[in-house]
Amino acid sequence: DQSHTDGALTMRNIVRSLALLLILSSYAWATQLASDDFNRSDDTDLGAQWTQYTGAGHEPCQLLDNAVRPTTLNSCSEAYTTVLPADQWASGLISTLTGDGNVGVQVRGSTDFGDVNFYGCFVETGLSVLFKVTSNSYFELASSAATSWSAGDRLRLDANGTALGCKKDGVSAVSGRDSDHTGTGYPGINLDSGSDLANSVLDDFTAGDFASTARRRVIIVE
Numbered sequence: 001d002q003s004h005t006d007g008a009l010t011m012r013n014i015v016r017s018l019a020l021l022l023i024l025s026s027y028a029w030a031t032q033l034a035s036d037d038f039n040r041s042d043d044t045d046l047g048a049q050w051t052q053y054t055g056a057g058h059e060p061c062q063l064l065d066n067a068v069r070p071t072t073l074n075s076c077s078e079a080y081t082t083v084l085p086a087d088q089w090a091s092g093l094i095s096t097l098t099g100d101g102n103v104g105v106q107v108r109g110s111t112d113f114g115d116v117n118f119y120g121c122f123v124e125t126g127l128s129v130l131f132k133v134t135s136n137s138y139f140e141l142a143s144s145a146a147t148s149w150s151a152g153d154r155l156r157l158d159a160n161g162t163a164l165g166c167k168k169d170g171v172s173a174v175s176g177r178d179s180d181h182t183g184t185g186y187p188g189i190n191l192d193s194g195s196d197l198a199n200s201v202l203d204d205f206t207a208g209d210f211a212s213t214a215r216r217r218v219i220i221v222e
Contacts, residue, residue, distance in 0.1 A: 030089055033208040034082050034187060039066045046078055053077040053109070053188075055116035056136040061191060067095045067203040070193040077116070079109045079186035085209040090187035091156035093204040097125055097149055101199025102192045107159045107207075109186035117181055120190050121157040121166035121174070123149040128173040130157075130166050134180055142176035160210060 036049065043063045052060040058077035061068050070076040080090075090105040097103055104122030116133050123129070128149070130142040147168050149155070158165045162182065165175040187207035191200045 029211060031208045031211040032206050033084060034080050035204075035206045036080065037066075037204055038063055038068055044071060049080055049082070050078045051081050051113055053079060053113050053116045053118075055114045056133055056138065058116065058190075061189065064201075067201045068189060068191065068205075069096075069197055069201045070191050071197075073193050073195065073197065075190060075192040077106070077188065077190045079106075079113070079118075079188040080205065080207060081186055082207075083111070083184050084187055084207060086182060086184050087160050087210045088185075088187060088207065089156055089158045089210070090189075090207040091154060091205070092189060092202045094123075094149065094151055094153045094155060094201075095203045096151055096198060096201035097123070097153075099196055099199040100124075100194030101196070102194070103149075103155060103200045103202050104190040104192075105155055105157050105202075105205075106188045106190050107157050107185070108181045108183065109188050111186065118185065118188065119157065119159055119164055119178070119181055121155065121164075122190060122192065123147075123155055123166075123168075123173070125149055128166055128168075130164055130174050130176045132178055132180060141178055142174050144174040147171075147173040158210075 059072050059074045061076035061078050062071040090107050092105050102122040102124045106118040106120040109118035116136050128144050131140045156167045162177045162179045166173050
């Protein structure tokens with residue numbers, strides 16, 4: 001049957017010459033929901049948006065020279081009191097990091113400031129540490145000496161499900177997994193002065209979540 005043969009050839013040629021591929025892809029990107037540049041007068045109180053964690057021996061932080069540092073020779077920990085979705089990130093710009101001080105940020109912080117729970121990442125000049133605080137107790141999750149840190153570096157901590165990642169200027173420094181704190185919570189900062197209050201100074205705090213969307217792509221192959 002010639003008509004059947006001609007029809008089959010025509011269909012085969014169409015498929016050969018033009019193929020349409022429909023691909024559904026999912027994309028995610030960081031969306032900023034909170035920020036503080038600390039550009040205001042020196043004060044022992046960071047401001048109305050910040051609340052000090054008092055458990056686990058934490059002290060308040062202070063504003064000095066338009067940046068944040070510890071108030072005493074101890075660690076200071078403060079929450080930016082805007083509840084973020086469970087998948088969240090927090091970031092800060094290192095202004096000073098010297099001696100035995102360290103600079104850190106935290107995510108999924110508890111709303112109970114005396115019973116402290118959060119994930120954190122702190123960095124020293126040659127060390128990156130991923131940790132958690134659970135009911136005021138500290139537990140190290142992972143550490144790495146592969147990344148060097150100094151003033152001008154941006155530190156960021158991501159929490160996506162049980163995956164945790166600490167990054168320097170967008171590049172992974174240390175990562176790990178944990179399932180203790182999986183819900184919404186506060187982002188924040190965590191600094192340790194070591195032997196000198198000037199050892200650890202943080203500026204330009206930002207935090208947010210991970211927005212996602214689905215996108216259809218059509219690829220034409222001739």
